[in-house]
Amino acid sequence: MATKRTSGKKIRVLPGFRLTLGFTVFYLGLIVLIPLAAVFWKATSLTWPEFWHTVTMPTAMASYRLTFGAAFLAALVNAFFGLVVAWVLVRYEFFGKKIVDALVDLPFALPTAVAGITLATLYSKIGWIGQLLEPLGIKVANTQIGVFVALTFIGLPFIVRTVQPILEDLDPELEEAASSLGANRWQVFSRVILPMLTPALLTGFALAFARALGEYGSVIFIAGNIPMKTQITPVIIMGELDMFDYGKATAIAVVMLVVSFVLLLGVNVLQWWTNRYNTNNLA
Amino acid sequence: MTPVATTFHTPHHVAHRHTTSEPPAVRRLLIGMALAFLSLFLFLPLVFVFTEAFAKGIGYYFTTLHDPMAWSAIKLTFTAAVIAVPLNCVFGVCAAWAIAKFDFRGKNILLTLIDLPFSVSPVIAGLIYVLVFGAQGWLGLYLNADNPKFPWLANWLNEENFKIIFAVPGIVLATIFVTFPFVARELIPLMQAQGRNEEEAARVLGASGWQTFWRVTLPNIKWGLLYGVILCNARAMGEFGAVAVVSGRIRGQTNTIPLHIEALYDDYNFTGAFAVASLLAFLALITLGLKTWVEHQNAVQNEIEIKP
Numbered sequence: 001m002a003t004k005r006t007s008g009k010k011i012r013v014l015p016g017f018r019l020t021l022g023f024t025v026f027y028l029g030l031i032v033l034i035p036l037a038a039v040f041w042k043a044t045s046l047t048w049p050e051f052w053h054t055v056t057m058p059t060a061m062a063s064y065r066l067t068f069g070a071a072f073l074a075a076l077v078n079a080f081f082g083l084v085v086a087w088v089l090v091r092y093e094f095f096g097k098k099i100v101d102a103l104v105d106l107p108f109a110l111p112t113a114v115a116g117i118t119l120a121t122l123y124s125k126i127g128w129i130g131q132l133l134e135p136l137g138i139k140v141a142n143t144q145i146g147v148f149v150a151l152t153f154i155g156l157p158f159i160v161r162t163v164q165p166i167l168e169d170l171d172p173e174l175e176e177a178a179s180s181l182g183a184n185r186w187q188v189f190s191r192v193i194l195p196m197l198t199p200a201l202l203t204g205f206a207l208a209f210a211r212a213l214g215e216y217g218s219v220i221f222i223a224g225n226i227p228m229k230t231q232i233t234p235v236i237i238m239g240e241l242d243m244f245d246y247g248k249a250t251a252i253a254v255v256m257l258v259v260s261f262v263l264l265l266g267v268n269v270l271q272w273w274t275n276r277y278n279t280n281n282l283a
Numbered sequence: 284m285t286p287v288a289t290t291f292h293t294p295h296h297v298a299h300r301h302t303t304s305e306p307p308a309v310r311r312l313l314i315g316m317a318l319a320f321l322s323l324f325l326f327l328p329l330v331f332v333f334t335e336a337f338a339k340g341i342g343y344y345f346t347t348l349h350d351p352m353a354w355s356a357i358k359l360t361f362t363a364a365v366i367a368v369p370l371n372c373v374f375g376v377c378a379a380w381a382i383a384k385f386d387f388r389g390k391n392i393l394l395t396l397i398d399l400p401f402s403v404s405p406v407i408a409g410l411i412y413v414l415v416f417g418a419q420g421w422l423g424l425y426l427n428a429d430n431p432k433f434p435w436l437a438n439w440l441n442e443e444n445f446k447i448i449f450a451v452p453g454i455v456l457a458t459i460f461v462t463f464p465f466v467a468r469e470l471i472p473l474m475q476a477q478g479r480n481e482e483e484a485a486r487v488l489g490a491s492g493w494q495t496f497w498r499v500t501l502p503n504i505k506w507g508l509l510y511g512v513i514l515c516n517a518r519a520m521g522e523f524g525a526v527a528v529v530s531g532r533i534r535g536q537t538n539t540i541p542l543h544i545e546a547l548y549d550d551y552n553f554t555g556a557f558a559v560a561s562l563l564a565f566l567a568l569i570t571l572g573l574k575t576w577v578e579h580q581n582a583v584q585n586e587i588e589i590k591p
Contacts (some may be wrong), residue, residue: 042414088313
């Protein structure tokens with residue numbers, strides 16, 4: 001059957017290439033690319049000074065500092081605890097491990113609005129945790145710490161889920177070799193295991209950081225959205241939209257989009273690095 | 284030779300235990316740290332949702348859920364999910380088929396573009412549709428232009444009062460956008476790993492394209508597909524930021540469940556907000572349960588395939 005169609009070109013035994021690729025590109029263009037292009041189209045309706053004035057206005061600058069700072073800190077905390085959680089889940093046995101493993105994905109599955117009101121109430125003056133922190137003079141709700149708490153919750157699964165599979169596939173012989181050559185357990189971890197986990201850790205960090213930058217639902221309730229203090233960048237965009245100032249909203253959206261695209265590119269490079277690293281190890 | 288072998292054997296055994304695990308104290312410390320961190324950030328919030336939801340008793344709980352506003356929000360959320368999930372499912376299968384079964388140029392670019400919606404802030408996901416369909420957007424400017432290129436289209440849209448932004452179609456579009464990559468990114472690596480040998484065999488043996496898909500491909504990818512659909516659905520029902528931008532938050536008309544939760548919370552009806560939130564938290568737990576079950580089924584299927 002297939003031989004009949006041989007005409008110098010590659011033979012495709014399987015059907016549907018044009019149909020599926022055509023639909024994929026069409027749907028991608030319709031839902032994602034054309035609407036995203038609208039942002040850049042709208043941004044061109046602003047003059048350069050207008051654009052620059054909007055993206056550097058004091059409330060926006062304060063929001064970038066808060067969003068980047070809190071997202072970075074949250075990703076850092078998650079990098080540490082995520083590694084510990086992944087390690088414990090892969091290497092040790094304990095009661096309830098399967099349930100814990102399943103629940104790690106809760107921040108992915110729990111809608112952000114639910115996470116938002118829960119964290120806001122939990123850390124408020126009358127909440128379970130807020131009550132305990134109040135006498136210590138620590139305020140979380142309506143402060144920048146609140147933003148950090150919400151972003152830590154959101155980013156929690158990323159590091160665990162990128163490190164876990166790599167840790168599972170690590171060859172125990174490498175650790176045995178290091179140890180038989182005289183390394184103690186800490187040396188084995190820091191000089192053998194950690195370098196092998198680094199690409200996965202960085203990927204997880206970048207994913208958690210990128211997600212935290214754009215996060216909206218889980219943050220707005222606990223942050224209180226006080227201008228110059230606890231307004232994250234998506235809240236600034238939302239504020240401009242509520243005033244029907246689409247030009248300003250778009251200008252700030254362009255800044256965020258450019259940052260996300262750069263991060264996406266970075267993650268892709270990291271993942272390529274991770275894959276190459278693993279293939280080299282296998283070979 | 285024998286004594287040497289015995290003396291060699293014992294230290295090796297001891298060394299082995301040393302190399303592959305930590306002292307019990309370190310082990311306990313690490314488990315303790317992990318559980319403390321997860322308790323603070325995961326278990327406590329989860330328990331808190333349900334405690335708060337039933338704070339005013341089970342009667343109040345059901346009164347909140349019987350509220351017509353709540354019902355309308357539940358219906359709208361299901362409508363958006365029922366449209367968005369199957370569409371993204373068809374897209375995911377098509378994209379995976381094209382990418383995994385054929386070689387073509389620009390594949391990596393296509394893969395990156397499919398992931399794009401994940402890296403876009405939900406607020407921007409809503410904004411883009413406002414810019415396309417809103418009053419100041421592409422379509423809006425066209426409708427209000429003095430002499431549009433296709434007057435019949437402009438007239439028809441104006442007459443029908445066809446609204447996208449601050450209406451249901453906008454909510455559906457925003458939901459489709461934020462759940463766009465879920466099924467595709469589950470299926471693409473799975474189908475790439477499975478290769479095309481089985482499908483090619485089926486074709487050579489005389490199966491039609493559809494037969495090949497239904498009888499060979501689909502059984503191979505069913506767990507991955509289900510997994511993607513579960514995740515896609517959870518996000519579709521829970522999306523907040525993108526939907527908030529395009530919905531206009533008209534109570535009883537364009538409020539989804541998450542937006543209804545926000546409205547109740549802003550009205551200081553905390554128990555009511557948590558009662559509705561508990562529905563979504565319950566959905567999240569079901570999602571996690573199904574996900575674990577699907578992963579287990581998938582592992583079982585793989586084991587059967589490895590040792591036939």
